[in-house]
Amino acid sequence: MRGIGKTFPGVRALDDVSLDLQAGEVHALVGENGAGKSTLMKILAGALAADTGEIAIDGKTVTIGSPRAAENLGVGMIYQEFNLVPALNAVDNIVLGNEPAKGLLLDERAARERAEAVFAELGITLPLTVDTSSLRVAQQQMIEIAKVLSRSARIIVMDEPTAALTDREITKLFEVIRTLKARGAGIVYISHRLEELPDIADRVTVLRDGRVIETRATKDFPPDDIIRAMVGRQLESHFPDLPTVAPDAPVVLAVRDLTRAPGVNGVSFEVRRGEIVGLAGLVGAGRTEIVRAIAGADIPQQGTIDVQGRAIRIRSPHDGIAAGFAFITEDRKAQGLVLGMSVRENVTLAHLEQFVERDRLIDRRKEQATTQEYIERLDIRTPSTEQLARNLSGGNQQKVVLAKWLLGNAGVFLFDEPTRGIDVGAKAEIYNLMVKLANGGAGIVMVSSELPEVLGMAHRILVIRGGRIVREFARGDATPDAVIAAATGAAA
Amino acid sequence: MKAEARTYWLRAGGAVAFLVVLALVINFASHGTFLQPGNVVRVLRQITYNFIMGVGETFVIITAGIDLSIGSLISLTGVVMALFANATGLHGFALIAATLVVGLAVGGAAGFVNAVPVVKLNLPPFITTLAMMQIALGLSYILSGGQPVPLQSSDFRNTGYGSFLHTIVPIPVIWMIVVLIVSSVLLMRTRFGRYVFAIGGNEEAARLAGISVGRVKTAVYVISGMCAGMVGFLYMSLFSSGSPQTATGNEMLNAIAAVVVGGTSLMGGRGAIVGTFFGALLIGFLDNAMNLLQINSYLQWVVLGGVILLAVVLDELRKRYLKRA
Numbered sequence: 001m002r003g004i005g006k007t008f009p010g011v012r013a014l015d016d017v018s019l020d021l022q023a024g025e026v027h028a029l030v031g032e033n034g035a036g037k038s039t040l041m042k043i044l045a046g047a048l049a050a051d052t053g054e055i056a057i058d059g060k061t062v063t064i065g066s067p068r069a070a071e072n073l074g075v076g077m078i079y080q081e082f083n084l085v086p087a088l089n090a091v092d093n094i095v096l097g098n099e100p101a102k103g104l105l106l107d108e109r110a111a112r113e114r115a116e117a118v119f120a121e122l123g124i125t126l127p128l129t130v131d132t133s134s135l136r137v138a139q140q141q142m143i144e145i146a147k148v149l150s151r152s153a154r155i156i157v158m159d160e161p162t163a164a165l166t167d168r169e170i171t172k173l174f175e176v177i178r179t180l181k182a183r184g185a186g187i188v189y190i191s192h193r194l195e196e197l198p199d200i201a202d203r204v205t206v207l208r209d210g211r212v213i214e215t216r217a218t219k220d221f222p223p224d225d226i227i228r229a230m231v232g233r234q235l236e237s238h239f240p241d242l243p244t245v246a247p248d249a250p251v252v253l254a255v256r257d258l259t260r261a262p263g264v265n266g267v268s269f270e271v272r273r274g275e276i277v278g279l280a281g282l283v284g285a286g287r288t289e290i291v292r293a294i295a296g297a298d299i300p301q302q303g304t305i306d307v308q309g310r311a312i313r314i315r316s317p318h319d320g321i322a323a324g325f326a327f328i329t330e331d332r333k334a335q336g337l338v339l340g341m342s343v344r345e346n347v348t349l350a351h352l353e354q355f356v357e358r359d360r361l362i363d364r365r366k367e368q369a370t371t372q373e374y375i376e377r378l379d380i381r382t383p384s385t386e387q388l389a390r391n392l393s394g395g396n397q398q399k400v401v402l403a404k405w406l407l408g409n410a411g412v413f414l415f416d417e418p419t420r421g422i423d424v425g426a427k428a429e430i431y432n433l434m435v436k437l438a439n440g441g442a443g444i445v446m447v448s449s450e451l452p453e454v455l456g457m458a459h460r461i462l463v464i465r466g467g468r469i470v471r472e473f474a475r476g477d478a479t480p481d482a483v484i485a486a487a488t489g490a491a492a
Numbered sequence: 493m494k495a496e497a498r499t500y501w502l503r504a505g506g507a508v509a510f511l512v513v514l515a516l517v518i519n520f521a522s523h524g525t526f527l528q529p530g531n532v533v534r535v536l537r538q539i540t541y542n543f544i545m546g547v548g549e550t551f552v553i554i555t556a557g558i559d560l561s562i563g564s565l566i567s568l569t570g571v572v573m574a575l576f577a578n579a580t581g582l583h584g585f586a587l588i589a590a591t592l593v594v595g596l597a598v599g600g601a602a603g604f605v606n607a608v609p610v611v612k613l614n615l616p617p618f619i620t621t622l623a624m625m626q627i628a629l630g631l632s633y634i635l636s637g638g639q640p641v642p643l644q645s646s647d648f649r650n651t652g653y654g655s656f657l658h659t660i661v662p663i664p665v666i667w668m669i670v671v672l673i674v675s676s677v678l679l680m681r682t683r684f685g686r687y688v689f690a691i692g693g694n695e696e697a698a699r700l701a702g703i704s705v706g707r708v709k710t711a712v713y714v715i716s717g718m719c720a721g722m723v724g725f726l727y728m729s730l731f732s733s734g735s736p737q738t739a740t741g742n743e744m745l746n747a748i749a750a751v752v753v754g755g756t757s758l759m760g761g762r763g764a765i766v767g768t769f770f771g772a773l774l775i776g777f778l779d780n781a782m783n784l785l786q787i788n789s790y791l792q793w794v795v796l797g798g799v800i801l802l803a804v805v806l807d808e809l810r811k812r813y814l815k816r817a
Contacts, residue, residue, distance in 0.1 A: 295700075297699075297700055316699075316702075316704075317699055317700045317701070317702050318702040318703070318704060320702070321701075321702040322702075327700060329700060334694070334696060334697075335694075335696050335697055335700055336697055336700075337694065337697055338689075338690050338693035338694040338697050338698065338761070339693065339694065340693045340694075340761045340762060341689065341690065341693055341761075345686065345689075345690075349686070349690055349697075349698070349701045349703075350701035350702050352683045352686060352687075353683070356682075356683060360682060360683075361677070361681040361682060362681055362682060362683065362686065404701070
């Protein structure tokens with residue numbers, strides 16, 4: 001791949017990226033969330049088209065216009081979210097779209113033989129005739145690998161293949177990868193786990209902000225250097241000043257031994273009045289799961305939650321709201337808003353009781369007045385209170401979600417990726433609002449994948465990995481390198 | 493507010509204008525018989541049943557659900573009420589009220605049973621209400637022995653059939669108006685109604701906003717069952733008997749048609765009781781007109797089916813047009 005460039009509206013996702021892969025090589029691709037790894041691989045797999053640049057396979061320049069074309073050229077993708085049909089068995093999944101047939105009928109024996117041949121080659125056995133949904137993740141992954149191999153893939157891309165595996169399963173996976181290498185396949189290996197790279201990768205390429213920072217042989221590329229290359233940039237200082245938190249400020253939220261499998265494994269922490277606690281970590285580390293379990297979106301299996309010093313029991317989001325939580329979800333379209341409802345109806349949805357008169361009917365005028373007030377206070381750009389939420393921009397939608405939760409005078413705000421996908425101006429407004437909430441005495445938990453945001457907006461930073469708090473930093477002590485190191489497990 | 497109100501009245505006004513023109517055309521084609529007072533009253537009488545069933549269905553469909561059991565529930569509640577009325581020693585108003593309460597309770601209980609697997613196990617309402625459709629029909633045959641149960645009391649004559657103010661306003665129409673007003677207020681002006689829309693629009697967002705999704709969903713199926721019970725009461729009064737064969741044809745489908753023709757989205761999150769009223773009115777107009785014009789009854793089915801299809805296609809095209817504009 002040479003000189004690949006790709007621009008999404010408002011974002012330069014890839015800028016002149018070049019990457020080469022040799023036969024029989026495992027080439028690791030690392031970078032922070034949003035560095036461009038997935039975009040690059042989607043271009044290779046034909047799922048996205050590049051704006052600039054070219055791709056050559058075996059020295060011949062090719063155009064990859066569709067996933068099918070990529071497959072024909074010998075490119076196989078194994079996404080983190082598998083593409084198996086859960087209700088079909090291993091054999092059916094492997095031949096899916098490629099079924100051997102006798103006339104009009106499927107040739108089941110040939111299909112089975114084909115699958116068995118691939119598994120024999122990989123040196124693995126697994127149940128071939130049960131629904132894949134009943135298999136373990138590691139087994140499903142092997143089916144994915146068999147699937148791409150059965151289509152004679154010579155270039156195999158694996159996106160975070162070890163993210164959901166146990167140590168033993170990882171060992172097995174690495175054996176399979178070595179078998180693939182020995183057969184002459186080239187493998188692009190995307191991973192956040194820097195500690196495993198020396199075991200499996202021949203070379204490492206670091207991407208940052210859509211550019212290749214460096215490519216080196218793994219043995220000449222110590223983890224510290226990789227981290228430095230991943231982080232690289234200076235912290236921008238567009239963050240407002242945080243209020244100081246007195247060390248004896250009352251604890252507004254105390255979480256102890258919170259557990260909910262999978263994703264939350266015994267998490268304990270406290271948030272004081274006026275404090276912003278940032279949860280850092282990689283995608284899939286369990287940060288979202290932690291705040292969901294606190295808010296009552298998922299029900300924890302173990303652990304206690306104290307709010308303002310009182311133990312509470314949360315069995316539903318309803319209980320969470322009653323306890324004084326405001327949970328601003330990560331995905332505003334799927335979880336935060338009813339897109340087909342107006343701004344007004346969205347703003348008042350969680351606290352409609354404030355707008356009900358003694359006759360039990362909703363006072364629409366009061367709703368409108370209050371919504372208008374928040375439109376002005378948060379500078380929501382909308383033609384009226386009656387505009388459908390669907391028609392607003394991302395930043396304004398996020399402000400509608402915020403207005404919904406500000407209505408409740410919550411004591412604890414749980415922000416999950418509060419600024420994802422919104423423009424810089426709206427981001428700054430949301431930061432200011434968070435500071436205002438902290439000044440007003442709220443406790444704030446903020447999950448963010450943007451390192452500068454966690455470093456700039458939190459009094460304390462808890463680094464999450466494997467559903468646990470692995471490291472805690474005070475604001476002054478946190479450096480990008482140290483946070484990444486803790487999040488990736490590269491250093492203790 | 494202004495824009496919303498304007499579109500609302502534009503749509504309502506458009507529907508009224510369309511129905512008026514349609515009525516005039518039918519009237520012309522039927523040589524003036526369609527708009528004779530006696531016939532208009534007949535149409536209103538006829539749509540009452542379909543409309544009240546449609547009201548319950550509207551609540552269910554706005555939550556993105558469906559209730560297929562309402563036709564059978566009309567039969568079941570009718571039979572149970574007739575048996576109850578014959579067995580109890582009550583008279584007059586007490587008898588009428590007690591019988592109605594029994595019908596509403598039976599319908600509501602069936603709705604509750606519909607809702608439990610939907611709420612607790614997340615099963616598709618299509619299946620649970622399909623099962624209830626069979627169960628209720630079977631029960632109505634078992635309880636009645638397969639024969640209509642004639643009412644022994646004549647107290648019901650005026651509750652389902654009679655008229656008011658010198659035969660100008662038929663009793664069923666009064667029921668219809670009361671249901672129209674009460675259900676519109678419930679859907680458009682209360683927290684419950686708002687939650688019905690929110691759940692149909694985005695169930696997860698509704699849950700995270702603290703809404704007890706399970707309770708609201710249960711309530712809409714109970715309401716739908718109670719509406720069926722109310723129609724069962726009206727039919728029982730009309731025929732002076734409760735029969736397992738009261739509603740075994742297209743009643744449930746017609747009710748769903750009225751809801752959909754009235755602009756309520758099967759995808760959930762959007763709809764109105766007034767729309768269901770217009771939908772029932774349109775279907776009633778066409779039904780009656782085709783009878784007046786002596787159109788072959790098999791052809792009538794084809795026409796009605798075509799109208800339903802046309803209505804939803806036009807609605808979809810309108811939405812796409814608005815999105816582009």
